[in-house]
Amino acid sequence: MSADGTTTPHPDAVVTQTLAAVEDPPPDPARVRPRKKRRLPPAVTIPLVFVLVAVLGGGAGVLFIRFRSVRIEAAPEGIPTATGGPAAKLPAGRTWLSGAWSGGGISIKRIDGFGSWRGQPTDVVTTYPAYDTWEELRASEWHVSTFDGYKGRLAYGLPLLPKKEGEGSLGDVVDGKYDDVWNAIAKDFEKNERSDSFVRIGLEANGTWFPWGATAERAARYKEAWRHVHSILKARSPELVFVFDITCGKALEGGNNRMDSLNKLYPGDDVVDVVGCDHYDSYTVKSRNAAEWKHTLRPEKAAGLADVADFARAHRKKFAVPEWGLTASNKDGAGDNPYFIYSMYGFFQQNKDILAFENYFNEPDEYLGSSLWGPVQHPAAAAEYRKLWGIPPARTSY
Numbered sequence: 001m002s003a004d005g006t007t008t009p010h011p012d013a014v015v016t017q018t019l020a021a022v023e024d025p026p027p028d029p030a031r032v033r034p035r036k037k038r039r040l041p042p043a044v045t046i047p048l049v050f051v052l053v054a055v056l057g058g059g060a061g062v063l064f065i066r067f068r069s070v071r072i073e074a075a076p077e078g079i080p081t082a083t084g085g086p087a088a089k090l091p092a093g094r095t096w097l098s099g100a101w102s103g104g105g106i107s108i109k110r111i112d113g114f115g116s117w118r119g120q121p122t123d124v125v126t127t128y129p130a131y132d133t134w135e136e137l138r139a140s141e142w143h144v145s146t147f148d149g150y151k152g153r154l155a156y157g158l159p160l161l162p163k164k165e166g167e168g169s170l171g172d173v174v175d176g177k178y179d180d181v182w183n184a185i186a187k188d189f190e191k192n193e194r195s196d197s198f199v200r201i202g203l204e205a206n207g208t209w210f211p212w213g214a215t216a217e218r219a220a221r222y223k224e225a226w227r228h229v230h231s232i233l234k235a236r237s238p239e240l241v242f243v244f245d246i247t248c249g250k251a252l253e254g255g256n257n258r259m260d261s262l263n264k265l266y267p268g269d270d271v272v273d274v275v276g277c278d279h280y281d282s283y284t285v286k287s288r289n290a291a292e293w294k295h296t297l298r299p300e301k302a303a304g305l306a307d308v309a310d311f312a313r314a315h316r317k318k319f320a321v322p323e324w325g326l327t328a329s330n331k332d333g334a335g336d337n338p339y340f341i342y343s344m345y346g347f348f349q350q351n352k353d354i355l356a357f358e359n360y361f362n363e364p365d366e367y368l369g370s371s372l373w374g375p376v377q378h379p380a381a382a383a384e385y386r387k388l389w390g391i392p393p394a395r396t397s398y
Contacts, residue, residue, distance in 0.1 A: 093394035097357035099124030117373045119390030128157040141188040154197040160212035173225040186236035195239040206261040216254030219264040226267040245276040249285040251302040275312040276320035282327035286334040318356035325361035328369030336378035345388045
């Protein structure tokens, strides 16, 4: 499929169906299947949002969707802009790895295009396997091999269960019933020389929009499943870097403490290399001014960015924000919000001593509308991002 096709990952608080668009599909296009990711807002239930899917070809077509345009939002008043303002006071040059989900199709062309646009190459690219069924997850090598030749590293979101109902349980994972799947995935990393990838096992642990999403009641089983999958991957590919992450601003269902998503779901110091969270400028954690940003860092009912960074430090781990981005105002986000971009950069600088990587989630589809490039849906925020991330890194390392 051409680069005009799009994929649909997810917003911070909307139930979504996600599809992996393909540019230059592999010989077996039947293996390129949709990725589905679900997200619910804190304390809010939203009806399911369906996206249109077109099937190309005969029996084994490539699934894709094309994005519908999102209203370009006006910049809020009284915030820093790319032409001046407080952003100039921030330290120049990052020291962490930085990348993106480039949107519009999974390909080297898209992620390199994002790097060229911002003025600095990306160090990390976001990718996910197809996982409708166990067989699809097992055969999803393309989501690794398509980046052959990419000079950066992969941030690979690994599902613990397929989307299709009745396809097993976390207990089955613990009992080793699907060890062949995890061995196949480890082999894919090894075969494609991606054994330095960041692997987000059971990503967004507290995200009950996923079939593996944990509640307080399922916390113990989630940790057991996480540790079991880790043991299989680690034995086969010991250089992989393992990431435990949650959704910031989302309380653990059934919990009684704002920090339960971290304290009850953390798999253990012996198996985790990086602690992180995904964060979007939407719902209860919009950041349009200093007061809202302060609340975003430590929400009163859930763990926030600063809480996760503190947790990583306490456990002597690296920190990451594998997904972060704007949200269109018609999806209960703050829209074109340079203040959010500026604040995130400042937060990254403040935590650069432990920050391993961060990836901007550049998704044009209307369910999220976070795109800064290809297309530009938020021009003021895009200019702020280019100003800050276009500065040559002081150094980059993990």
